[in-house]
Amino acid sequence: MTSELRNVSNIALTTSALFLIVVAIALNSPVLFSMSSAMLGLLGVAHVQARLSTLGLRFRRRPMPTVRQGESVQVEIEVWSDRNMRRPLVMVQDRLPEALRATNVSPSVPVAPAPGERCVTSYRLRPMRRGVFRWSTVEVTGSDPLGLIRATKLVRVDPEPLTVLPAPIPFPLRLPRSAGWGGGEADHGPSRGSGVDPRGIRDYQSGDSLRHVHWRSSARSGRLLVKEFEVGLYADATVFVQNSLGTAASVRGHVALDLLCGFAAYLAESFLGQGLEVHLPGLDAQAKRTPPQMRLMEVLRELAAVQPSPEPLGTRVAAQIGSIRPGSSVYLFLAEADDTLPHAVRLLRSRGCSIYALALPPASADPRLGGCDTEFLAHLRQAGADASYLPEVPEP
Structure with a gap:
């Protein structure tokens, strides 16, 4: 009814x-x-x-899978009764946070919890924001057996995090110079600098190319081994995403910080697929080389966790100078002008780094976001950066 x-x-x-x-x-x-x-x-x-019908119920939200922004995900909630009573069907629905911007939320499956038995209700949603979200309130709705009256009760439940990875946003990429590849093999997938001298042999990992299998050693050892190549001095990309407080503003229906993370996700996906290393100083602590697909998930999780901060990007870059490999290619994803950034660019240039400053077009009507005008990009070019605008993203 x-x-x-x-x-x-x-x-x-x-x-x-x-x-x-x-x-x-x-x-x-x-x-x-x-x-x-x-x-x-x-x-x-x-x-x-x-x-x-709404009393004496207990709930536990099952762990939720990691999902990409805009993809559908199923949420499951376990329900059981502490009271020895028969009850009609009840509806259990989460009170979702507004920041999630969930769309296509389906009704939950009605359940009739019996004493000593656990049942599972579920529903689906599409999160339109990247981030790590937690919520703890469920709305329980019960009725009488004839369905004449409904009663609703709010219950607190231990939260389970939902990690929404940023959706990659394509844009024209410039590969790092030299990139450590030999023989022009930059387009052969996760090759890790194939075409230069191998430096050793290791166990096969998911994402390695089969053409690098060392068959003789594999036959002797009884397990699959691959050749590991020296990737060269410049075969990495260092990524900084501006997360100043102004990046929480809206740009054509999107949150500016979400757009920057989406562009950074596309760069990481493209570069890791071509054998480069990708670093996010201050966000990750990568100590060893991992297969491209595994590393991509690490980077996407790091980007999903980025939140606005009062610290200027230039200050953050300057603080991480010592962790950036000399000669690296550094990518700066920007949404607004930062007076501390030209000095940080000069410090990077002094270490032989190539700097690419990629900015959102200044089209936001939100006063919280100052934007990057052509004058600011000119200052970055004078400091030694290759500064340009990212493509416009259509409204959702």
């Missing part, structure tokens, strides 16, 4: 009962009075049963 029909039936029954009471008093009719009393009693019992 829909909410509208239920409201109509409640009003009709209550009005009918009150009308019968008036008529019974006017006619001094015990029969009509008994009928009206029975109808009011039915509504009273229905209210009590609806309220009881």
Whole structure:
């Protein structure tokens, strides 16, 4: 029974009962009075049963899978009863945070929890924001067996994080100079600098190219081994994403910081697929080389966790100078002007780094976001950066 029909039936029954009471008093009719009393009693019992159906329930939200921004994900909640009572079907729905911007939220599956048994209800949603989200409130809705009355109760549940990875946003890329590849093999997937001298042999890992399998050693050892190549001095990309407080502003229906993370995700996906290393100083602590697909998931998780901060990007870059390999290619994803950034660019240039400053076009009407005008990009070019605008992203 829909909410509208239920409201109509409640009003009709209550009005009918009150009308019968008036008529019974006017006619001094015990029969009509008994009928009206029975109808009011039915509504009273229905209210009590609806309220009881929401009591004595326990909930546990199952761990949620990592999902990419804009993809559908299923949320499952375990429900069980602490009371030895039969109850009708109940609906369990999460109170989702507004920051998630969830769309296509389906109704949850109705369940009838029995004593000592756990049942699972589920629903689906599409998160339109990247980030790590937690919520702890569920809305429990129960009714009487006839479906006349509904009762709703809010319950606190231990939160489980939902990690929403940024969706990669394509844009024209410039490969790092030299990139450590030999023989022009930059387009052969996760080759790790194939075409230069191998430096050793290691166990095969998911994402390694089969053409690098060392068959003779594999036959002797009984397990799959691959050749590992020296990737060269410049075969890495260092990425900084501006996360100043202004990046929380909206740009054509998107959050500026989400756009920057989406562009950075595309760069990471492209470069890791071509054998480069990708570093996010201050966000990751990569101590050893990992297969490209595994490293990509690490980078996407790091980008998903980025939140606005009052620290200027230039200050953050200057603080990480010592961790940046000399001669690296450094990519700066920008949304607004930062007076501390030209100095940081000069420090990077002094270490032989190539700097690519990639900025969102200044089209935001939100006063919180100053934007990057052509004058600021000119200052970055004077400091030694290759500064340009990223492509515009259409409104959702």
